[in-house]
Amino acid sequence: MSLFAFGDDDLARLAERHGTPAFVYSAAVARAGLQRLRAALPERVRLAYAVKANPHPDLLRLFADLGASFDCASEGELRRVAGLAPGRVFFAGPGKRTAELALALEQGVRVQAEGWEDLERLDALARAPVAVNLRVHPAAGVAESNRIIGGVGPSAFGVDEEALPDVLPRAAALTHVRVRGLHVFAASNERDAAKLLATHRMVLDLGRRLTEQHGLDLEQIDLGGGLGVPYAPGEAPLDVDALGRGLGDLLREHAWFRGELILEPGRFLAAPCGVYLARVVRTKESRGTRFAILEGGVNHLLRPLLTGQAFPVRAVGRAVGRAVGRDGPTAATTLAGPLCTSLDRLGTVDLPDLRPGDLLAFGTAGAYGFTEGMTHFLSHPVPPEVWVA
Template sequence: MNNVIETIRHLSVNSDQPICAYLYDLQTLKNHVLKVTEALPANCEMFYAMKANSETSILKAVYPLVSGFEVASLGEIKKARAISPTVPIIFGGPGKTDDEIKGAITHQVQLIHVESIQELQRIAWMAEQLKTTVSILLRVNLIGPFPSATLHMAGIPTQFGIAEDQMDDAIRFALSRSSLKLMGFHFHSVSNQLDANSHLQLIRLYIQKVKQWKKRYNLSISYVNAGGGIGVNYENLAQQFDWNTFTNRLKELLEKENFQDTKLIFECGRFLTASCGYYAVEVLDIKENHGKTFVVVRGGTQHFRLPVSWQHNHPFEIIPIEKWTYPFPRKGVQQTNITIVGQLCTPKDVFAKDVFVHHLRIGDIILFRYTGAYGWAISHHDFLSHPHPKHIYLDT
């Protein structure tokens, strides 16, 4: 983190514009991804879920350390192929168009995750037209029960996957078409799971369901995709998902279930890249309205939408900057609660509400941490046509 702070101070000294920048510590990213992948049991693979952050520098950094990329559009397929013509790609997401399915086949995607029986029929038909065979995983929307998590994609009505009570029809159709090769099943039931033991219970449920279908249809499958869903604790950065405990007990679970001959795929995004990212914004104004103190920063949720999207106070640090060029006193606050907002003309442009700070002045830098996933990637960049932030990639 020291190199990030040094870079920000250098920017402040040498810029005549308020600071607004994303910074990514690529060495931290690579070290973290390597630790994650090295801890996996032998029959497990980690794919990077590109939706979390598909910037080219991020993709290049993780590419040598993961088994491949998980994508959710033809655009992401092309981004993956720009990194490598041979990197394994797995393609999921509801609402695939014909062009996307054909593009996945043309770009030699390893596996397509099928989201509905109608989509299954379209893939089979297009594969027949192209005189090829497509390897698929059936994405299952299980009934549950599931452990608690921030988001649920299964067990409740959602647009994701094939309902569990329709799986028999889906399996029979897949087995009846020579243009389809049923390679296994895809599960992605929860998101931002923070408890290792709860996630293990989920994996156990997946394995038990797959065993039932294997026995019922005498299936020989190669893959079970357990999805992503491993989360980041934004409320307490020191207390994150216990990956070592999870992987150690996962190995025991796979041995107990005699499931070492099937590849277990994980497709993580947030868990891999969040911690490498920082969003640095300069304080433009400090003002009081109706008993509340508002800190207005250069930038806004058009750059970093995650806090307002998830309705949380995003963690930050303050970097004091001594530069002050105005002829009037510099306003600051001490020992008080503040609400940090951006430049947009909406009261929803908020990063953190009623958070305590010891000391903050106009011209200081607020450094939001853990912004390497679902930050810039999900934000409405051109709302109000403010300038984009700088994107700085540090690799030392």
């Protein structure tokens, strides 16, 4: 499985035509990824694409046309998907403003309440019965290798599992709001289907307990995102068939639950379709370290700084009319961006001898790339995002 959505020739042409630095996205790769995952999952599992991973309008339209639902986490995201998938939108997020809750109600969006305050404010805003899902912060979960969701310690997300006996009876007494679903998101970038399924099993067990103890009538159980992708050559991809089979088994084991499961992958659906392109501005040796200083750095790809994990990178040969990256000798090269901070590093990787103007491609950059970047920092130009249909 390639970590790059395009071959060298296409990347060189795209860089020529659109300039660099730039993000390029392959519609074909995005479509194939969604269809592959959909085909592996039981029918009773709904796919809601997490818009935060990449809110590019063409990507959203493609996924909407393929029948996906959407997981939004801000007014901006709600507005981006407005009209694309009526009745197929969810709204999560730990700090929802009242105006955002009102917009969600107006748009018929299903709210994932993150605590008592969301329930209370929704109840005051609603004029008719409204079904919501309650986000629960579980007492146990998948251990994250990089702290993104935050593990099982204190959390800004959801209601702590142990607070449910207090919150659920109060929720049942509200006038308009009805808790008809649970939402638990406890993993991130997990490529091991068994680990994901262990969390999903825990969530269904929790759903059963809450149904028995609090008389909940659950029509949805949202298992969150967290489906992982490889970022380094040799890393095994998530086995989506195993995930699909496991979810089918769970649905059969939990016959009490007649509703639908929801998965909200962001990274898994968006990452593989994107490549970030940047040229080398200059190279230097400093006290034994070989540097290549690029046109863009953590202002465009912040993830290496946040998680310590680099994007896969390769030199694009054709761009400079010589066989860069093919057969020549390679050496460890530290990739620095143009920012005035030593935090601006995109990793240290084995690369051929680079020269100014050489083109580098960063793969798997379709998720949490442009959207997570600091594109205004130092007032460098904002990179174009090119959708290749």
